[in-house]
C-alpha cells in the first residue's frame with residue numbers, strides 16, 4: 577500500500593518527547609507490556625511478539641518514552657555521522673521499520689536546512705506508517721512523505737529512489753528474508769545509517785550487516801578502519817562493539833521521564849547503542865588514520881583502567897595507567913560516552929600516552 581500524506585502541521589522541528597501525551601494508568605500498563613515483549617524478543621524467546629502494535633495509540637505511547645530514548649541515541653550518533661559523510665543536497669530517505677519515524681525525525685533535526693527533500697517510510701504495520709508520517713509532517717512540513725505499509729521482505733514494488741537508508745531497532749525483528757531484503761535495499765543507498773541498542777547479540781548482528789556490505793561501502797562508524805570486524809572473531813566472543821550516548825537534561829528534570837524511568841525500570845542515565853555508518857566512497861569524507869575506538873566502558877582497577885579497544889590492528893584488551901591522564905582514565909570508567917575515540921601512543925604492546933580525539 578502506498579499513500580502520500582498531506583495533512584502537514586505548521587510546527588517546526590522539535591526534540592523527541594518534548595510534547596509527551598498525558599498518560600493514564602492503562603497507558604503505563606501497556607508500555608510495560610510493550611517492554612516485556614521487546615526484552616523477550618531480544619532474549620530470543622520464541623513466543624515473543626515485539627512491535628505487535630494494537631493501534632495508533634500504542635505508537636504514540638511508544639514514542640513518548642521508548643522512541644524518545646532512541647531519539648537521544650540518534651542525536652549522539654548523527655552528530656558523529658554527519659562529520660564523516662557528505663550526503664547529496666536535497667537527499668531522499670528510506671526509513672525501514674520506521675515505527676514512529678524516530679530515525680527520520682532525528683535526521684531532519686540534524687541535517688542542514690533543505691538537506692532532506694523526501695522521506696519514504698516502510699513498516700509492516702499500517703498504524704506505524706500513519707503515525708510515523710504524521711510526526712514527520714508535524715516536524716518538517718516541507719518534506720515530501722510517502723509510505724508503504726508492508727513487510728519489507730515482500731515490498732512488491734521498488735520504493736521511490738533514495739540516497740540515505742535509515743534503520744533503527746530493527747535487526748532483532750528481522751527474519752532471514754527480511755534481513756536479505758534489508759541488505760538488498762541498503763546496497764541501493766549511498767549512505768546507510770543504522771542504529772541499534774547496545775546489547776551484545778544486537779551489536780553482533782549489526783556488525784554482520786557491515787561485513788556483508790563492505791565490498792561496496794566505506795565503514796565510517798563505529799569503525800576507525802575498513803579491516804574485518806575484530807569483534808566478530810571467535811577469540812573475541814566476550815567483546816562487543818557498543819558506545820554510549822549522553823542523555824539530555826529532560827531525562828532527569830521532567831516529571832514525565834522521571835516517572836517513566838521508575839515505573840518501567842528504564843535506565844535513562846545509560847544510553848548504550850551501536851550505530852553503523854556506511855557510505856559509498858564518493859560520499860565518504862576522508863578518514864583520519866591511527867584512531868582507536870573505546871568499546872563500551874572501561875573497568876577501573878587500582879591506578880589503571882582495563883579497556884577494550886578497536887582499531888586497524890583488531891579488537892583487544894589493554895591496560896591504561898591513570899598517570900597517563902587521570903581525568904580521562906577515570907571518565908572512561910565512570911562516565912559512559914565521555915571518552916569514545918582516542919589516539920594512543922604505544923611502546924611495544926603497552927599504551928604510553930593518549931589523547932581524546934572526540935568527546936560527545
Ligand SMILES: C[S@@+](CC[C@H](N)C(=O)[O-])C[C@H]1O[C@@H](n2cnc3c(N)ncnc32)[C@H](O)[C@@H]1O
Pocket residue numbers: 627643646672673674675676677678679698699700701704726727728729743744745746749750751754
Ligand atoms: C522496535 S520498532 C523500532 C521502530 C523505529 N525504527 C524506532 O527506532 O523507534 C521495530 C519496527 O520495525 C517494524 N518491522 C519489524 N519487522 C519488519 C519487517 N519485516 N518489515 C517491515 N517492518 C518491520 C515493526 O513493525 C516496528 O514498527
